[in-house]
Amino acid sequence: MPEMPEVETLARKLRKTVVGKRVKEVFLSGLPLRKPISKSFASKLQGRTIHKISRRGKYLLAEMNPKAYWLIHLGMSGRILYHLQGNAATKHTHAIIRFSDATELEYRDHRRFGLLALYEVLRPGMIPEIRSLGMDPLGAGFNGKWLWPLLQKSQQDIKSFLLDQRKIAGIGNIYACESLFFAQIHPARRCFTMSPEETAHLVGAIRKVLKAAIRHNGTSFSDFLDSDGKPGNNQDYLMVFQREGEKCYRCRGPIQRMRQGNRSSFYCAACQD
DNA sequence: GCATTACCCTGAAAGC
DNA sequence: TGCTTTCAGGGTAATG
Numbered sequence: 001m002p003e004m005p006e007v008e009t010l011a012r013k014l015r016k017t018v019v020g021k022r023v024k025e026v027f028l029s030g031l032p033l034r035k036p037i038s039k040s041f042a043s044k045l046q047g048r049t050i051h052k053i054s055r056r057g058k059y060l061l062a063e064m065n066p067k068a069y070w071l072i073h074l075g076m077s078g079r080i081l082y083h084l085q086g087n088a089a090t091k092h093t094h095a096i097i098r099f100s101d102a103t104e105l106e107y108r109d110h111r112r113f114g115l116l117a118l119y120e121v122l123r124p125g126m127i128p129e130i131r132s133l134g135m136d137p138l139g140a141g142f143n144g145k146w147l148w149p150l151l152q153k154s155q156q157d158i159k160s161f162l163l164d165q166r167k168i169a170g171i172g173n174i175y176a177c178e179s180l181f182f183a184q185i186h187p188a189r190r191c192f193t194m195s196p197e198e199t200a201h202l203v204g205a206i207r208k209v210l211k212a213a214i215r216h217n218g219t220s221f222s223d224f225l226d227s228d229g230k231p232g233n234n235q236d237y238l239m240v241f242q243r244e245g246e247k248c249y250r251c252r253g254p255i256q257r258m259r260q261g262n263r264s265s266f267y268c269a270a271c272q273d
Numbered sequence: 274g275c276a277t278t279a280c281c282c283t284g285a286a287a288g289c
Numbered sequence: 290t291g292c293t294t295t296c297a298g299g300g301t302a303a304t305g
Binding site (some may be wrong): 262 | 275276284
């Protein structure tokens with residue numbers, strides 16, 4: 001399940017491999033992803049060169065020349081693979097972007113929750129999906145002073161708040177659980193009850209957890225692989241996520257699981273309150 | 274306007 | 290062994 005560290009890992013790989021390459025042809029499966037891929041996607045991408053790769057939240061953004069933005073979201077199970085042309089498309093290959101130098105990018109996504117789109121706009125901020133995103137948790141503006149007033153106004157539980165991409169862009173279920181563990185805050189805590197000190201502590205925990213995950217090339221359970229097809233190894237460092245019934249590394253108490261919305265939260269009831 | 278719920282999808286695991 | 294059911298979750302539309 002690609003979250004911000006996995007997308008950042010992928011962006012770093014793609015910067016080394018596909019920047020400067022010209023799109024020669026595009027193959028599409030025809031099946032819809034989260035939304036149907038636009039009919040003009042292939043024709044608009046063809047002939048353009050990848051100028052720059054960036055990331056906003058969990059979105060990958062390829063700036064193209066002539067000016068356009070190729071927007072990619074991996075959803076739950078999306079993968080971008082970089083290889084030489086000639087590999088047969090799999091059942092779950094939904095796009096192949098062939099470059100003029102005999103290499104290609106392949107987009108696979110068995111659950112089809114991802115997104116591929118091309119926007120002929122001047123700035124990323126003109127793309128609706130990007131415009132609606134909140135603060136980047138690794139950006140300079142993400143601090144307790146910014147976050148605390150927002151928490152004061154919210155009746156939500158803190159876990160759901162952290163997952164809301166319109167507020168903070170890039171945190172998914174894994175890193176929300178892990179950050180709350182490090183900050184010693186229960187996932188069901190109501191936002192408005194958070195003190196400024198706890199908020200600052202949470203900000204620090206989020207940054208620490210995300211930076212460590214990027215160092216470990218992301219977390220791989222069943223889905224995430226980088227563009228070389230290699231898994232990350234951050235799953236070896238998780239404190240609570242998917243550890244229900246196992247012992248807490250801090251207090252040896254059992255890790256518990258609860259449902260919040262439609263998501264599972266993992267936490268230690270003794271360490272987090 | 275805000276919070277919550279349902280839905281999209283399919284592979285894996287569990288249950289029978 | 291093989292079939293059926295349940296679960297997982299990111300984003301968003303619908304609902305309360």
